Amino acid sequence: MSSRLLIRNGRVVDPATGRDGPADVLVEDGRIAAVQPRLEAPDAAVIDASGLVVAPGFIDMHVHLREPGIEHAETIESGARAAAAGGFTSVCCMPNTIPVNDSDTVTSFIVERARRQALINVFPIGAITKESAGEQLADIGAMKEAGAVAISDDGQPVMNSRVMRRAMEYARSFGLTVIDHCEDLNLSAGGDMHEGATSTRLGLRGIPGAAEDVMVARDILLSRLTGARLHVAHISTRNSLDLVRQARAEGVAVTCEATPHHFALTDADIADYDSNYKMKPPLRSNGDAGAVLEGIADGTVDAIATDHAPHTGSAKMQEFERCPFGITGLETALGLTLEKLVHTGRIALAHMVKVFTTGPARALGLDRGTLAAGAPADITIFSLDRDWIFDANQSQSKSKNTPFHLRRFRGGPAVTIAGGRIVWDHRGT
Amino acid sequence: MRPSGLLGIEELSREEIQALLDRGRYYQPLQHESVKKLDVLHGRTIVNLFFEPSTRTRTSFQIAAKRLGADTISISAQGSSLSKGESLVDTLNTLAAMRPEAIVMRHSASGAPHFLARFLPTPIINAGDGTHEHPTQALLDALTILDYRSSLSGLRVAIIGDIAHSRVARSNVHLLAKFGVDLVLCGPAPLLPSELSTLAPGITLTTRMEEAVEGADVIMMLRVQLERQHETAFPKSEYFQFYGLRLEHVRLAHRDAIVMHPGPINRGREIASEVADFPRSVILNQVENGVAMRMAVLEQVVAQSADAYQQMARL
Numbered sequence: 001m002s003s004r005l006l007i008r009n010g011r012v013v014d015p016a017t018g019r020d021g022p023a024d025v026l027v028e029d030g031r032i033a034a035v036q037p038r039l040e041a042p043d044a045a046v047i048d049a050s051g052l053v054v055a056p057g058f059i060d061m062h063v064h065l066r067e068p069g070i071e072h073a074e075t076i077e078s079g080a081r082a083a084a085a086g087g088f089t090s091v092c093c094m095p096n097t098i099p100v101n102d103s104d105t106v107t108s109f110i111v112e113r114a115r116r117q118a119l120i121n122v123f124p125i126g127a128i129t130k131e132s133a134g135e136q137l138a139d140i141g142a143m144k145e146a147g148a149v150a151i152s153d154d155g156q157p158v159m160n161s162r163v164m165r166r167a168m169e170y171a172r173s174f175g176l177t178v179i180d181h182c183e184d185l186n187l188s189a190g191g192d193m194h195e196g197a198t199s200t201r202l203g204l205r206g207i208p209g210a211a212e213d214v215m216v217a218r219d220i221l222l223s224r225l226t227g228a229r230l231h232v233a234h235i236s237t238r239n240s241l242d243l244v245r246q247a248r249a250e251g252v253a254v255t256c257e258a259t260p261h262h263f264a265l266t267d268a269d270i271a272d273y274d275s276n277y278k279m280k281p282p283l284r285s286n287g288d289a290g291a292v293l294e295g296i297a298d299g300t301v302d303a304i305a306t307d308h309a310p311h312t313g314s315a316k317m318q319e320f321e322r323c324p325f326g327i328t329g330l331e332t333a334l335g336l337t338l339e340k341l342v343h344t345g346r347i348a349l350a351h352m353v354k355v356f357t358t359g360p361a362r363a364l365g366l367d368r369g370t371l372a373a374g375a376p377a378d379i380t381i382f383s384l385d386r387d388w389i390f391d392a393n394q395s396q397s398k399s400k401n402t403p404f405h406l407r408r409f410r411g412g413p414a415v416t417i418a419g420g421r422i423v424w425d426h427r428g429t
Numbered sequence: 430m431r432p433s434g435l436l437g438i439e440e441l442s443r444e445e446i447q448a449l450l451d452r453g454r455y456y457q458p459l460q461h462e463s464v465k466k467l468d469v470l471h472g473r474t475i476v477n478l479f480f481e482p483s484t485r486t487r488t489s490f491q492i493a494a495k496r497l498g499a500d501t502i503s504i505s506a507q508g509s510s511l512s513k514g515e516s517l518v519d520t521l522n523t524l525a526a527m528r529p530e531a532i533v534m535r536h537s538a539s540g541a542p543h544f545l546a547r548f549l550p551t552p553i554i555n556a557g558d559g560t561h562e563h564p565t566q567a568l569l570d571a572l573t574i575l576d577y578r579s580s581l582s583g584l585r586v587a588i589i590g591d592i593a594h595s596r597v598a599r600s601n602v603h604l605l606a607k608f609g610v611d612l613v614l615c616g617p618a619p620l621l622p623s624e625l626s627t628l629a630p631g632i633t634l635t636t637r638m639e640e641a642v643e644g645a646d647v648i649m650m651l652r653v654q655l656e657r658q659h660e661t662a663f664p665k666s667e668y669f670q671f672y673g674l675r676l677e678h679v680r681l682a683h684r685d686a687i688v689m690h691p692g693p694i695n696r697g698r699e700i701a702s703e704v705a706d707f708p709r710s711v712i713l714n715q716v717e718n719g720v721a722m723r724m725a726v727l728e729q730v731v732a733q734s735a736d737a738y739q740q741m742a743r744l
Contacts, residue, residue: 200624201439203539203561203599272547273540317518319538321559 004028005420006041010049010381014056015354016370025054027377030420035371047422049381052414055353056369057089057120057378060330061150061360062179062233062257062305065091065122068109069098074310074398076110079330080118082308082396084424086330087413089378090121090368091308092360094154095132102127102138104146111147119423120416121378123149123366125179128167132156137167144174149364152179154233155280155325159185161218168228177229177255177364182215182240183207183280192321194267194282202273204320207282209237216240220247223254231363232256234307236281238291245300255363256295257303260329260336263292265403275316275323276403279309296355297346303360306333310399328402332390334382335409342384343410349384356380377420384411386426433733434531434552435726436542437562438603446568446604452725453572453718459496460721469728470499474529478521479556480506480536485692485716486556486565490533493723499731502529517541518548525551530731534558539596552734554726560594560654566691567600569722571608573715574647577687581608585683587641588612589672590651590699593620593662597691598651602628615641616651617672619662638671638678645682649689650674650700668698675701679709687711 005027012023012035024039025032060083066074076093083091093110095101101110107124114122126143130136132153140151151171157180158164164180171178188211193199195206216232220243223230235241235256247254261279266286270277277283295301309326316323334356341347361369368378392405416424438446459465475494479487487503494501504524515523517536524532531552534542539559546553557563571581578584586605592598592614605612606629614625615635626632635641642648653668679686688700688710696702704710 195622197624197627200593200622201599201628203559203596205560206622273544314516317516319517319536319541319544321538 003420004041004044005047005417006039006044007047007049007054007379007381010052010054012054012371013350013353014371015350016056016358017372019371020350025371025379027379027417027420030377032371032373032375032377034373047381047415052381052383053349055380055382056357056371057416057418058087058334058356058380059090059360059366059369060088060306060308060333061092061303061364063091063093063308063330064096064310064326065093066310067097067113068106072398073312076113076122077117078396078398079308079310080114080120080122082328082330084119084416084418085396085413086332087334087380087382087416088120088330089380089416089418090123090366092123092125092149092364094125094152095127096155100127100131101125101143102130102132104139104142107143107146107148120418123147125150125152127151128153128158128178129163134158134160134163137163137170140170140176141174144176148176149366150177150179150231152181152233154179154181157181157183157185157215161222164219165222165226168222168226168230172226172228175365177231179231179233180215180219181233182212182219184211184214187211187214191282192278193270194284196267196285198267198270202270207280209239209284209288212237212281213239213243216243220244220252220254224252228253230254234259234262234281234305235295235301236262236284236292237288241291241295241300245295248300255302256300257305257360257363258292258296258301259305259307260333261327261403263289263296264336264340265289269403273320274403275318275320276327276401278320278323278325279307279327280325293340293346296341301355302363304333304337304355305360306330308397310397311401312399313401316401326401328395328397328399330397331395332402332404332407335390335412336404338384338411339409377417379417380413381415381417382412383414386410386412386414388412433737434546434730435554435564436546437555438564438567438600439562443607446607449568449725449729450572450575452729453568453722456721456724457718460717465496466498467496468498470494470497470530470731473499473731475499475501475727476524476529476532477501477503478524478532478534479504480534481557483535483556485719486535489716489719490556490723493720494727496720497724497727499727518545521545521549525549530734531727552730554730557596559596561596562600563596564600565719565723565726566597567604568726569715569719570601570649570689570691571604572718572722573689573711574687576714576718577685577711578646581605581610583609583611584646585611585613585644586647586649587615587645588649588651589615589638589641589674591620591653592616592625592651593622594654595651599628601649602632606631613641613645617663639681642678642682645686647687647689648674648679648682651691652693652695653699673697673699673701674704676703676707679704685709689715692716
């Protein structure tokens with residue numbers, strides 16, 4: 001028997017098809033059956049989306065799910081649950097697990113575990129090099145066949161330019177995007193926060209913006225050399241954005257993502273050596289945060305991604321310099337984006353949906369991010385005005401390391417539908 | 430409620446600093462008495478917790494507490510449970526559970542006491558945190574300057590050396606700037622980030638010694654903190670040539686200029702022996718004033734926390 005779901009009376013925003021207006025969405029057997037005003041489907045379950053926005057399922061192309069190996073901080077199941085609660089129907093998980101996802105064995109484990117336990121789609125990202133050690137290329141082709149959608153050595157970027165060049169050449173032949181966490185490890189060594197007036201005042205060692213910029217420049221040149229698709233992870237500086245903007249104008253195949261914390265916070269927000277403000281790249285200057293907002297508004301930034309990086313409370317309850325880098329982000333991303341970009345009028349709603357859907361889908365070549373008939377029924381329904389407060393203690397993630405605890409939001413996720421199934425419902429809460 | 434304590438100079442007002450300096454001055458004569466023990470903190474317990482090696486600061490706090498009549502316990506990193514893998518918070522909570530009146534702490538991580546203060550009921554006195562602050566050093570330095578000058582306002586103070594890694598420099602900058610001192614910070618360019626000028630009003634930066642000492646009332650030399658250098662930020666071999674204080678420099682300063690150094694000094698590296706030992710070198714006066722100043726700080730912190738407890742009891 002076929003299962004049918006009718007989403008009525010919502011404002012459907014689907015940048016892939018150019019639709020933005022009142023319409024109903026009919027879901028049948030896990031796929032979009034029709035999108036048009038006043039649909040009738042007497043046997044279908046009905047979601048009343050009056051006053052809500054109905055969009056293609058949001059994709060977070062940069063998360064850390066910590067499984068296998070670091071399950072006390074997060075699991076595929078809990079991370080996917082946090083994603084569903086945050087309005088995401090797909091996440092791409094970085095390979096820095098234990099063991100590193102550098103082989104089809106680990107990739108298959110993640111795919112299989114996700115299929116059984118995750119509420120939403122989980123797409124693994126394979127490592128560029130074995131153990132992300134920056135030397136030997138990982139089993140890139142085999143990982144792709146097992147389900148990897150891109151390659152990256154994320155937190156341990158490939159410093160050897162020759163290795164990076166070979167990785168790009170090889171990845172290109174498999175149609176894989178190379179994602180780089182751009183950080184010159186020599187320039188950033190020992191740093192705990194952005195290098196600037198605040199780091200000087202706090203006596204914390206700085207990570208200069210240039211540590212990011214020089215690697216963005218290198219990667220763009222290598223992408224030009226190899227023709228590989230390059231994606232810059234969590235771009236955070238004005239100079240890096242300028243480099244990407246210019247490269248793109250010249251036809252280089254480069255895309256980039258930005259995180260909500262890099263446009264919502266600055267280094268000056270770090271108070272009392274609270275490690276919930278510690279991540280890489282670090283919170284930058286006010287000018288950089290403004291440049292990230294501009295980059296999103298002018299289309300230089302293709303995707304908003306969270307870099308959701310769970311760490312247990314005890315790992316974050318230490319001296320600032322001893323704490324690991326990273327914060328959670330899946331449940332606050334939409335609220336922060338609405339707050340800083342949509343409610344302020346910097347971008348249109350359709351543009352916001354784009355950076356959560358077609359932007360990441362195109363950067364990775366994922367067949368997702370649209371409500372076109374026949375597409376997988378991944379749907380994010382969200383509110384523009386619901387008044388709510390994020391309580392980290394109620395978070396679905398196993399970890400609570402967030403600087404946004406008790407922040408008040410206007411608008412946020414309402415119902416998350418993955419593969420035609422309602423996986424999260426905030427209504428009535 | 431945040432416990433009272435002394436974490437840094439930055440967050441103190443000029444009035445609060447002045448009150449501490451006045452009290453420090455009050456305790457100066459005691460240091461010359463033959464019997465130096467008072468009963469101000471009789472029956473109180475002070476824990477000295479040093480996670481970094483220290484001779485003068487640790488001894489100074491110890492003596493200050495004893496001269497106030499307090500019982501003191503001294504713990505060093507080697508003997509602590511941190512070496513058994515316990516976290517800093519757990520160690521401090523354990524010590525706090527034994528109800529000392531204050532914990533004096535030195536730690537190699539910037540902000541370690543600030544981080545702990547969010548979770549601990551016991552007041553913490555920062556005896557130096559990483560490359561951040563060393564508040565009692567700045568207080569005793571101010572007390573020493575005031576032994577030679579009637580007021581701080583309008584003085585020209587040159588701080589020379591490894592500014593980037595110096596908690597002494599940061600605390601002194603915050604303190605002296607609040608009193609309208611004209612500050613010159615000087616050192617090799619990699620140890621003198623331009624952002625230092627945003628720490629407080631009235632700061633100029635220079636990489637030239639001659640410019641820094643010109644007309645200075647106070648020349649404050651800093652040790653090069655090789656243990657905090659994670660790289661070769663400057664050529665060590667020529668440091669003395671460009672940044673070592675010699676008599677020729679002192680002649681460029683104000684004719685009554687005093688030379689200070691928080692110690693430990695490295696003769697022939699940042700300061701020539703002739704300068705370290707000349708009459709206007711006040712390095713040992715600083716050490717002496719350290720005891721009086723720390724007595725004032727301990728007294729005030731313990732009194733404040735007692736007030737806080739009484740207030741809570743009344744509520």
